[in-house]
Amino acid sequence: xxxxxxxxxxxxxxxxxxxxxxxxxxxxxxxxxxxxxxxxxxxxxxxxxxxxxxxxxxxxxxxxxxxxxxxxxxxxxxxxxxxxxxxxxxxxxxxxxxxxxxxxxxxxxxxxxxxxxxxxxxxxx
Numbered sequence: 409x410x411x412x413x414x415x416x417x418x419x420x421x422x423x424x425x426x427x428x429x430x431x432x433x434x435x436x437x438x439x440x441x442x443x444x445x446x447x448x449x450x451x452x453x454x455x456x457x458x459x460x461x462x463x464x465x466x467x468x469x470x471x472x473x474x475x476x477x478x479x480x481x482x483x484x485x486x487x488x489x490x491x492x493x494x495x496x497x498x499x500x501x502x503x504x505x506x507x508x509x510x511x512x513x514x515x516x517x518x519x520x521x522x523x524x525x526x527x528x529x530x531x532x533x
Contacts, residue, residue, distance in 0.1 A: 426470040427491070431455065432463045436491060439473065443485035 409420065426432060434453050438444060446464065450457040464484055467473040474487035486492075 423470050426466055426472065427495075429463065431459065432467055433495070435460065435463055435467065436472065436486070436495070439484060439486050440492065443476075443483045445481045445483050447481075449484070 409417065412420070427436075431453065435449055438449055438452050444452075446457045446460050449464075450460045453460060464473060464475070468475060468484075468487075472486070472488055472491055473484050476483050476485070
């Protein structure tokens with residue numbers, strides 16, 4: 409990001425803002441398995457089709473999902489698979505932070521520090 413003008417940083421911030429809502433992350437996770445229509449996503453996410461459509465519109469605006477009409481249904485798929493690498497990076501960082509906090513708590517409470525998780529386990533959601 410070094411050297412980017414304010415306008416570019418605004419776009420980066422908007423991209424991260426699109427990822428800052430738990431329902432949108434849920435939808436991205438559901439689309440990881442393959443394309444789905446709004447009704448399927450709503451049922452799987454436990455919310456309304458209108459809510460799903462609103463979130464998908466924002467994800468589409470930022471190029472994270474693509475849509476394709478087929479008959480009376482619209483199907484969504486991931487347009488930028490690199491979003492999963494970004495999410496995995498963040499999840500791994502959070503897992504490491506939680507592991508360090510658990511070790512610190514154990515040290516200060518006089519207990520035994522938990523063993524660090526295996527590297528592969530940290531990458532799982």
